Amino acid sequence: MAMTGERAERFAVGTLVLVVLVALALRPPVTAVAPVLDRILADLGLSTAFGGVLTTLPVVCLGVFAFVAPRLRQRFGDERVLVGCLVVLLIGNLLRAGGSVQALLGGTIVVGAGIAVANVALPGLIKRDFPSRVPGVTALYTMCLTLGGATAASAVVPLGRALGSEWRWPLGLLAVPVLLALLLTAFALRGTTTTQRAISPGKLWRDPLAWQVTVFMGLQSLMAYVVFGWLPTMAQSRGLSPESAGLVLGVQAAVQAVGSLTVPLLCRRFxxxxxxxxSVAVLTAAGFAGVLHAPGAAGIWAATVLLGLAQGASFGLALTLFGLRAPDSETTAALSGMAQGAGYLIAALGPLAIGLLHGATGGWAIPLALLVVCCAAEAAAGAGAGRARTVPSVVGS
Known part of the structure; x- marks a missing residue:
């Protein structure tokens, strides 16, 4: 049954509220850990190897749990699934603040599950309610993701000092904005219901275009998690202080928001x-090369800005492709599930491979060569995924 104009407008407003609030809540549980990781390990008497597990586990969860999201969306509908994700995030954030190793690991898995399902469901929701404005609304979504993550990364250490708790209270307090988002979202969406059609997502796994979107998503995510894990270390190897190296990561994350906003303009131009x-793959390679080889501190900072712009644009483009390459919202969610499920599993290998190569060689020449190769593969996948075509619909048998 067609919705009245007033009800359709209410749906659209509710969707925008949901997109913004959920997006702001998704990145902080991931980005808030790295600044206090050394404190967590020291407090719990854990090794650096465990720290590697703790930082890689969320990425693995993003891949594994992404595969169940399309079925959850089909059974419960977009709004219920996303509200459920906020509930899961609330529980996971509180659990991580429990203070034990078991609570930390369990909470990380719970948080990863909530983020993974929301990541997959949101592109389908955007395609459903804004089919002609996918790039613009996706840009808003990616900007909120980036700003939420950058804010959490910058605030967690000062917040811990102010509260006299180096990591437990700061991680636990991440539940407060999630609770606020949950209450506001429930109010904005009160009375709204949607129906879902039967889907057969397996056909995407046999489609070359779907795989090109997946590989592009996976490789740009790999670059992002290399930045999260290794950019400060790269900057310190060039002579920057630990404080400046941490600021490099913060600036790179903040600049990503600007990069994500360029996607609608670029999509309208071509x-x-x-x-x-x-272009974004080439610029990403140039950014990494500049961080490691540009002359002087000014060159490092310029390369950091370039890297942030390129990665923000590539992430925004990857999410935009889910809607542009799919004929309907159900297929958008299924393509999102495939691309993010396989893509984040690919991405999880990046920080590990770079760390092993850096440790084995004692330098950055070989790791940089690997990153350039990955950027070339990303460009090749993007050249295929960027074609003005669509994958087959998953609706029906």
Whole structure:
């Protein structure tokens, strides 16, 4: 049954509220850990190897739990699934603050599950309610993701000092904005219901275009998690202080928001997105090369800004492709599940591989060569994924 104009407008407003609030809540549980990781390990008497597990586990969860999201969306509908994700995030954030190793690991898995399902469901929701404005609304979504993550990374250490708790209270207090988002979202969406059609997502796994979108998503995510894990270390190897190296990561994360906002402009300029995809991959490679080889501190900072712009644009483009390459919202969610499920599992290998190569060689030449190769593969996948075509619909048998 068609909705009245007033009800359709209410749906659209509710969707925007949901997109913004959920997006702001998704990144902080991931980005808030790295600044206090050394304090967590020291407090619990854990090794650096455990720290590697703790930072890699969320990425693995993003991949594993992404595969169940389309079925959950089909059974419960977009709004219920996303509200449920906020509840799961609330529980996970509180659990991580429990103080034990078991609570920390269990909470990390719970948080990862909530983020993974929300990551997959949101592109389908955007495609459903804003089919003609996918790039613009996706840009808003990615900007909120980036700003939420950057704010948490910057605030967690000062907040811990102010509260006299180096990591437990700061991680636990991440539940407060999630609770606020949950209450506001429930109010904005009161009385709204949607129905879902039967889907057959397995057909995407046989489609070359779906795989090109997946590989592009996975490789740009790999670059992002290399930045999260290794950019400060790279900067310190160039002579920057630990404080400045941490600021490099914060600036890179903040600049990503600007990069994500360029996606709608670029998508409107080109009939398809091939040149956009290739360009952001090339600029990402140039950013990494500049961080490691640009002359002087000014060169490092300039390369950091370039890297942030390129990665923000590539992340925004990857999410935008889910809607542009799919004919309907159900297929968008299924393509999102495939691309993020397989993509984040690919991404989880990046920080590990870079760390092993850096440790084995004692330098950055070989790791940089691997990153350039990955950027070339990302460009190739983007050249295919950026074509103005669509994957087959998953609706029906």
């Amino acid at each position: 009939r398809d997105q091939r040149w956009v995809a290739v």
